Every structure is written in structure tokens, then in C-alpha cells.
Amino acid sequence: MNDRFAIPELDAQQELLKQQLDFSTENSFVPKPGDRIVTIDVRYLENGMAQVGVDTVLFPDTVLPVETIMIPATDLPYVPGYMSFYEGPVVLAALEEYAVRNPSPQLIIVDGHGIAHPRQFGLACYIGAKTGLPTIGLAKKNLLPFSKANFTKSEQRHPFYLNESLVGMAVRLQPEINPVFVSVGNRMELETALELIQTLTTNFRLPDNLRRADAASRK
Numbered sequence: 193m194n195d196r197f198a199i200p201e202l203d204a205q206q207e208l209l210k211q212q213l214d215f216s217t218e219n220s221f222v223p224k225p226g227d228r229i230v231t232i233d234v235r236y237l238e239n240g241m242a243q244v245g246v247d248t249v250l251f252p253d254t255v256l257p258v259e260t261i262m263i264p265a266t267d268l269p270y271v272p273g274y275m276s277f278y279e280g281p282v283v284l285a286a287l288e289e290y291a292v293r294n295p296s297p298q299l300i301i302v303d304g305h306g307i308a309h310p311r312q313f314g315l316a317c318y319i320g321a322k323t324g325l326p327t328i329g330l331a332k333k334n335l336l337p338f339s340k341a342n343f344t345k346s347e348q349r350h351p352f353y354l355n356e357s358l359v360g361m362a363v364r365l366q367p368e369i370n371p372v373f374v375s376v377g378n379r380m381e382l383e384t385a386l387e388l389i390q391t392l393t394t395n396f397r398l399p400d401n402l403r404r405a406d407a408a409s410r411k
Contacts, residue, residue: 202274206313212321213378220381221299221326223388227251230290230297231330232283233405236265244286245408247401248294252391255400258408261286273310276318283319297325299388303402305329308336308352308360308375320378327377328385329360330402334373338362349386361386365393372398 223229231247242265248256263285270278283302305314306329316329336352336359350371352360360375363386376385392399398406 199271199274202271202277203311205277206311209318209321210313212324213317215376215379215381217381219379220384221379222384223251223299225251227298228295229299229301229388229392229401230287231301231303231399231401231405232286233303233402233409234279234282234286235409240265242282242286243409243411244282245405245410246286246290247405247408248297249392249401255404258404259290260408260411261289263289275304276313276315279304279315280318280322283315284322287319287323299326299328301328301330301401302377303330303332303405305331305335305373306360306375306377306380308334308354308373310335310354312354312359314375314377316375316377318377324378326379328380328388329373329375329377330389330399331373331375332398334362336360338373358382363389365390365399366395366397369397 229249229251233245235243242263244261246259263282266281268278300319302315306316314329316327320327348364350362351358362371362373364371374385374389376382389399392401394400
């Protein structure tokens with residue numbers, strides 16, 4: 193792939209981190225009642241801090257109070273295609289702060305991508321590699337080629353492929369609205385991720401867990 197933003201040093205780090213990911217069926221996460229599902233969204237402030245919204249659901253529908261955590265933003269520059277190295281350390285720091293007051297999660301959902309990424313290594317992959325936990329990328333915008341014209345009026349899903357491999361799904365969570373973009377990051381099967389996201393959604397374009405995390409990041 194000819195990529196004018198390519199950085200060989202970060203490419204090498206991505207390849208090493210990819211070796212920590214596990215997509216085997218036997219280790220794939222399947223939610224059980226009471227599993228702690230944590231969803232994270234990050235907003236960057238002008239003072240060099242990151243405001244992180246952390247939503248917690250005890251599967252399937254027990255919603256715990258949302259938290260807002262302030263974390264110093266990374267001093268690394270943002271480079272397109274390498275968002276995981278820019279935002280990943282912030283998310284990990286927020287998870288450490290979260291763990292001071294809460295039990296460990298069984299699943300982490302991030303506002304970002306998993307393997308539906310030009311290098312098949314988005315933010316959800318970074319967090320999965322660093323923590324060993326199951327992760328899902330749930331994004332509001334896509335990185336891979338997509339057109340809403342791909343949907344028929346009644347179609348609710350449209351798959352993404354990269355190098356002929358299925359890497360994610362554009363999903364309408366409500367009829368005839370803009371989709372969200374779902375991909376796995378670690379220890380998840382895509383169909384399980386899609387079913388889980390649907391379970392966490394009520395009457396809006398975005399799942400309720402991401403809406404709450406987003407709102408907390410903007411307080």
C-alpha cells in the first residue's frame with residue numbers, strides 16, 4: 193500500500209503489537225449476565241488535557257453511573273493512520289484510573305476502529321494488545337471506502353473487506369439513518385460484537401453506551 197503518511201518505526205511497532213492479538217474461536221468473548229462492559233470516548237482540551245468519558249454496563253442492561261476522568265494528553269503528534277499511538281496511551285491511563293475505584297472490565301469498547309483500518313490495527317487493537325482484554329471498535333466515521341449508496345432502503349448492514357478479508361461492518365441501528373462502523377480489536381468475533389452493539393442500542397443512531405461516554409467526555 194502506497195501511504196504518504198507511513199512511518200516505518202510505527203509500522204514496526206504495529207506489527208509487534210499485532211502478535212499480541214488473539215482471534216481464535218476458543219478465546220473469543222461471549223457476554224454473560226453481569227459482565228462489566230466499559231465504553232470509552234475521549235475529547236481533547238486546549239489546556240493539554242484529555243477529558244475521558246467512561247460508561248459502564250453490567251450485561252445486559254444494568255447501567256452504572258458514568259465517569260469523567262481527566263488525563264494529560266500525549267505529547268506525540270497525531271498522524272493519520274496511527275491514531276492508536278496518539279489516543280491509546282490516554283485510554284490506558286484512563287483505564288488505570290478507573291481500576292482504582294472499579295473491578296476490572298470483561299470487555300472494552302472504544303470510539304474508534306479495530307481491524308477495519310488500512311493497516312488492520314486501529315485503537316481497539318492497540319488497547320486489546322496492551323491489556324489482553326476483548327475489545328470492540330465502534331466508530332462514528334469510517335476509514336475504509338464506503339458509500340451510503342451501498343445500502344438498499346431496507347438493508348441494515350454492509351460489510352467492509354480489506355485484501356479480500358472481512359474486517360468490519362457498517363450498521364444501521366435504526367431504519368434509514370446513517371450507520372455506525374463496527375470492527376473487532378481483540379478476542380471477539382464480529383457477529384458477537386454486532387449482536388452486543390444491537391443489545392446496547394435503543395432509539396438513536398448511536399448505541400446508548402457510546403452516547404453516554406460521549407456526553408461525559410464533553411461535560
